[in-house]
Amino acid sequence: MSLQERQQASYPLYLEGGGEMGMLTRSFNWSETVLGTPDKWSPNLLTTLSIILHSKFPMFLWWGPDLIQFYNDAYKPSLGKDGKHPKALGQKGAECWPEIWPVIKPLIDQVMNGGEATWQEDQLIPIYRNNNLEDVYWTFCYSRVIDVNGEIGGILVTCTETTNKIKRTQEIEQTLIKLAESESRSNKLITQAPVAVGVLKTKDLIIETANSKILQFWGKSANIIGLPLALALPELEGQPFLQILDDVYTTGTPYSSYEIPARIEYNGIFKICYFDFLYQPILNQSGETESILVVATDLTEQVEARKIIEENFLQFRQLADSIAQMVWVTDESGTHEYLNKRWYDFTGSNFDHTKNEGWDDLVHPDDVARAAEKWIHSLNTGDPFEIEYRLKKHTGEYVWVLGRAAPFYNAEGKIAKWFGTCTDIHDQKLLQEQKDDFISIASHELKTPITTLKVSLQLMQRMIDNQSPQMMSNLIERANKSMDKVGVLIEDLLNTSKYNHGQLHLKKTVFEMADVIDECCSHIDYEGKHTIKITGDTNLKVYADAGRISQIVTNFINNAIKYAPKSKEIIVRVYKENDQVKLTVQDKGPGIASEKIPHIFDRYYRVDSSGSQYSGLGLGLYICSEIIKKHGGTIGVDSKPGEGSTFWFTLPFLGTTAAVSP
Structure with a gap:
């Protein structure tokens, strides 16, 4: 039975658990859809569904030409309370989302036609829910899911609704703008604002107001209030901020950006910090710019933490690429996420081929079932994986390797990844086989002359009292030949031991x-x-x-x-x-x-x-x-x-x- 057949036969394991959506997926009448019953589903669909149903992150899947829909419990709130849930399960995408289909269908087609994954951040996509067409903001990614035939089988959607975040940001910005426009209250409220806020007046960008947060970000004290920004923060010279502020003042057009690096002086030491910021022009009654509201969020810790993670991963890749072993990493379900350079050099394969069923294509046909059974056992139990099997090189030759993998547990004590290696043991394997053959041969070769010698000695012992000179001579000759053979064999063994230990001495x-x-x-x-x-x-x-x-x-x-x-x-x-x-x-x-x-x-x-x-x-x-x-x-x-x-x-x-x- 192939791995695909085994997965289809055990499909209930892939659909178990998963909360309400797991229960609804198991009880749904799939025979009335183009997908048919789950026992006929693609192993890749089953594996993807297992990941979705057990994820705490909102996830959604379109599968097949009709874009049949699946989703998990974390995604349910995004469907509202107007009947989209649970109707969306098993429904065709075009039937479920008529109000946004013109917007999202081009993105779907891009991915389904082999394009790169899409990424949209804080994208406004109004949807009909709660009996109303709502303005909804999303940060989402559409990525392809490869089917067993190597073609794109569906689209995995990982998404977060950011409507509340956007609305809060808009409310804060509008409130701050209104407060800034009210001269009688602005200074006090800006000073007490929970975010970094300042007001720059006139084209010279005079610091009119600055709360403690923004002074902290700038690394300055309140003594800079009343100074031009360029004079208060001379380190801004050569950085883009002064020019951007000048453009905002001149055009009256707001400017915002995210994770922008800024070189700031703290106690005489220059440091690179990262900010999200908004430059909002404040207009007078004539529509002219009077001042600029500055709102900033310090992201330095988050960015530096992410950079450490990225650097650690880069170091891991460099280390993994420098060692002789083939190194691989999978997610908790066994899907490959990373393979080092040694793997690609050894197999001549690529990631797209390997990450799905391609691994089985590279394993010797006689070893596939045994290796798959061992791997599935480790995935189900968390037991370390270890097996010897034959792997195909880029030359077409099968080579013995030792495969090992151990689980990596997250903070919650659950398996998050598997880290594995493949070590070329072909020469050792062949040498061991030769040694085994040698032991068998040596036993046979030594047994024959020793048996002959023993028989000759037994016959000579019987002839002590009744000797026959001719027969005794023959037996002695046979015994000597047997002893010579044993001597030659022992000499070969002793010589080999000497050579192996560098103890061969020549008398030239x-x-x-x-x-x-x-x-x-x-x-x-x-x-x-x-x-x-x-x-x-x-x-x-x-x-x-x-x-x-x-x-x-x-x-x-x-x-x-x-x-x-x-x-x-x-x-x-x-x-x-x-x-x-x-x-x-x-x-x-x-x-x-x-x-x-x-x-x-x-x-x-x-x-x-x-x-x-x-x-x-x-x-x-x-x-x-x-x-x-x-x-x-x-x-x-x-x-x-x-x-x-x-x-x-x-x-x-x-x-x-x-x-x-x-």
């Missing part, structure tokens, strides 16, 4: 390559089935550890006998190549597949992956490569299927005579 001497080759060939059992042909200049000298080099040559020849049993002739060749001595061992066997050649000298690697056809621990060639690296040489293999293989190594060339001493 000057010798001819012929000495090593002759010694190797005298100890190798051909069983009369193979011929070793030696060619080239075997008198070439090297400065190396003769025992270790002999170990490599023996390994190469034994491998040729083992893996190319039908190659009757094995050719050993020594020659000078540039400033190196190169030794090659060539067979006419089946060759090696090209995809296996890059791994042939890896630790624990065996060309025969079944582990049954050939003996060995997969350490021989790895040990050979470590020995050659320690000598400063190179090692490799040239092979094509059906054409045999040539293993080789190089060592620094010294000459053909003993010209160099150790």
Whole structure:
């Protein structure tokens, strides 16, 4: 069952709770709408509804071509008491909002056609409610909701009605204007006003009145009253305020702005502060500007707090982008909100693709169900998320990663977000698999000769009183061969341990390559089935550890006998190549597949992956490569299927005579 099918099957979980609107949504007869019953709804619609119903912030949703409506308890007051609620639930947008449709439909079309989200602040949109057409102010955002098919499925509306705020502001402004126009009362009332208020007189902007709030904002005392503003606040020079005030006085046109930075001096220290302010011209009976009313609100603390939050988030992003792990953040429902640069570089994906069903597209098909089940369990229980699964790289290759996530709780003790990481563990995973295979192979390889040795010893014990010289000789030979095999295996293990801990020590001497080759060939059992042909200049000298080099040559020849049993002739060749001595061992066997050649000298690697056809621990060639690296040489293999293989190594060339001493 796909994730989409599981979500649709468990749709009641998405609609549970949510207060009155949750109850109405569950009991609504959706079969009579174009959406059909909830079990057929898109998983993205269900997830969005779950967020809306459990939010304490007013939220509204239009879904599908007919813009079918959903909303939560926090949005209900905005519908008034004239019957829009609960009729608006499940209703088409055009039927619900005929009085404002010409205003909002273009905004809806903009978002539905793939445009950017809209943002309107303190927008006047009159609506019919409470049996009357009311002037209503809104701050709202229309943002798109992507459906499972990657197309825009609907529009999420997050909104706040600001009618009361606007009306209060207008009332304060009008009251202050009227009070300012009444000379007999203005000074006293302005002084007592709960907001920062001042009056600037004439074109020279003489400070006629200033209450304690505005003096505090300016960082001045009452001694500045009667002075021109430019003289009282010389730090305004080079800032736009004096010019704006001059324009207001000249044109008689009010001016207002929000979160404007101002450089103000406090006790000899200059500081950047942020204000919302209004410059309102006060006209005389002739319609000429007589003075300017200044109303200001200090927003410095709010702006600085927001900047700290923004800076912290920027630092988080920079930190997240600088680490090796892939970092991701989701909301409480599991919808992705952020992925770091490492994620995009690794997957070659983008945010729009990943934030919905795109994650499942990148997970190996065999791991999707397991990962989804684990993730849904964590979302439902709050348990930390941890799982190993395969993730597709931008190259198309699946790589093992370790996924982890932990919940972040808000001040109310509820999960607000999930912070997660994906760590590339592919090499460790493969190494662990190789180690597991190695343990299995080692157990098998050691068990066989030990069993043979045990049987030989048991038979010899039985023959103590009734000895047969011929049989005793055979049993001793078999026991010795078994002991030799065990010795070789143990030696490989000990050598590997030394190499891993940097404990390989070389005993270098000057010798001819012929000495090593002759010694190797005298100890190798051909069983009369193979011929070793030696060619080239075997008198070439090297400065190396003769025992270790002999170990490599023996390994190469034994491998040729083992893996190319039908190659009757094995050719050993020594020659000078540039400033190196190169030794090659060539067979006419089946060759090696090209995809296996890059791994042939890896630790624990065996060309025969079944582990049954050939003996060995997969350490021989790895040990050979470590020995050659320690000598400063190179090692490799040239092979094509059906054409045999040539293993080789190089060592620094010294000459053909003993010209160099150790």
